Structures are given as structure tokens and as C-alpha cells.
Amino acid sequence: MTRNTIPPYHAPRTASGDCMLKVWGRVNSVNVKKVLWLLEELDLPYDRVDAGMEFGLVNEPAYRAMNPNGRVPTIEDDGFVLWESNSILRYLAAKHGSPLYPASPAARASADRWMDWQLSTLGPAERNLFWGMVRTPADQRDMAAVMAAAKAAGECWAMLDAHIAAHGWPFIDGEHMTVADIVLGCYARRWFGPEVHVPGMPHFPALAAWYAAIGARPGFRRWVAVPMT
Numbered sequence: 016m017t018r019n020t021i022p023p024y025h026a027p028r029t030a031s032g033d034c035m036l037k038v039w040g041r042v043n044s045v046n047v048k049k050v051l052w053l054l055e056e057l058d059l060p061y062d063r064v065d066a067g068m069e070f071g072l073v074n075e076p077a078y079r080a081m082n083p084n085g086r087v088p089t090i091e092d093d094g095f096v097l098w099e100s101n102s103i104l105r106y107l108a109a110k111h112g113s114p115l116y117p118a119s120p121a122a123r124a125s126a127d128r129w130m131d132w133q134l135s136t137l138g139p140a141e142r143n144l145f146w147g148m149v150r151t152p153a154d155q156r157d158m159a160a161v162m163a164a165a166k167a168a169g170e171c172w173a174m175l176d177a178h179i180a181a182h183g184w185p186f187i188d189g190e191h192m193t194v195a196d197i198v199l200g201c202y203a204r205r206w207f208g209p210e211v212h213v214p215g216m217p218h219f220p221a222l223a224a225w226y227a228a229i230g231a232r233p234g235f236r237r238w239v240a241v242p243m244t
């Protein structure tokens with residue numbers, strides 16, 4: 016496995032010399048990418064510490080005290096510790112009054128719904144596709160599991176493709192981008208990427224148009240478009 020070479024981001028300091036916001040997590044994690052992309056959208060200063068997989072740290076008592084799951088990402092924001100990437104996105108966007116987390120209850124719930132769908136349905140469906148094709152040497156791949164995951168993930172993406180096509184919106188939930196676009200955009204990278212291409216993957220025109228649009232966001236280009244490792 017190659018180490019990701021993106022240098023840590025050193026944001027401008029506050030008057031005391033510290034960033035209020037600290038992020039723990041390796042940059043090749045899909046869940047960390049969500050947070051880093053959002054931070055780019057919000058233009059927030061932060062410090063990041065590599066953690067997880069080859070960087071370790073997640074089993075250290077001090078890290079476990081923050082995040083007993085031993086997973087990444089974790090954030091600390093002015094003394095408040097939070098884990099679960101989708102919750103982190105909701106928290107940061109809400110705290111900074113960003114329209115990325117809409118104020119109206121219905122629009123907010125709809126964004127929440129797609130984020131929950133990623134956690135409950137899409138993520139488990141596509142996991143073996145990513146892990147098999149990206150994190151497993153070719154001669155050790157369980158291609159039956161990879162193909163089953165490609166089929167299951169395709170069924171999920173077909174649903175989102177139909178949703179986007181039916182509404183004709185530029186973003187998942189309407190005319191404006193939300194945190195749901197960030198979450199699903201990070202996962203769409205794992206569907207459209209050449210790294211995971213296997214025979215028979217269906218083409219989804221509406222999904223591809225949406226993916227091209229969010230793919231132009233600077234946060235996507237910086238953190239998500241990079242080669243998957």
C-alpha cells in the first residue's frame with residue numbers, strides 16, 4: 016500500500032497561535048475525506064494529525080479516550096470531541112450556519128436521509144468492491160465477493176440515478192449543494208474511479224452528470240479526486 020503524499024494542511028493561526036479545530040485521520044480514508052472536503056467548503060482553519068492504519072495512534076489510550084471505536088475521523092473543536100463522519104459534517108455546517116446543512120426541517124431531514132442511507136445501505140453494499148480492488152493485491156482478490164459488491168453497489172447507485180433523473184436537479188436534493196452531496200460524492204469516487212472498474216458495471220447518465228458537477232468543487236479536487244489507496 017502506498018502512503019498518501021498530500022502534505023498536512025497548516026491553516027492560519029488564531030491570535031493565540033492555535034487552530035480551534037483539530038482533525039485526526041489519514042487522508043486516504045473515505046470518512047476523513049468527507050470532513051476535509053467540507054472544511055474546504057467552509058474555508059475553516061484546522062490542524063490535521065495522521066491517524067489510522069499505517070499511522071497507528073487509534074489504539075493509544077489518549078485517542079481511545081476521545082474515540083472509543085478506535086476509528087477515524089475524530090475532531091476536537093474548542094474542547095468538544097466528536098466522531099462519526101456524517102455527524103461531524105452536520106455539526107460543523109450547523110455551527111457555522113452553512114446552507115450546506117439546510118435550516119428548513121424538511122430539507123435538513125432529506126439531507127440526513129441520504130447520509131443515513133450511505134451508512135446503512137450504500138457503504139456496506141460497496142465495501143468489498145473498494146477493499147477488493149484497491150486494498151487487496153490482485154493475486155489475493157476474492158473476485159466473487161468483488162463482483163457481488165459491484166452488483167449490490169450498482170443497485171444502490173441505480174436508485175440515486177433514478178432520483179436525480181426524476182427531479183432534474185443539479186444536486187441530490189435540489190438547486191443547492193448539501194452535506195449529502197459531499198458524503199455521496201466521496202462514495203461516488205469509489206464507483207466511478209478506474210481503480211475499481213470491473214466488467215459489467217452499468218452506466219448511470221444522471222448520476223454521472225451530478226458527479227461531474229460536484230467533481231469540480233475545489234474540496235473534491237483536493238481531497239477526493241486523488242488516486243485511491
Ligand SMILES: N[C@@H](CCC(=O)N[C@@H](CS)C(=O)NCC(=O)O)C(=O)O
Pocket residue numbers: 044045046047066067068073085086087088098099100101
Ligand atoms: N461510521 C464511521 C466509520 C469510521 C471508520 O470505519 N473509519 C475507517 C476509515 S474510513 C477506520 O477508522 N479504519 C481503521 C483505521 O484507519 O485504522 C464514520 O463514518 O466515521
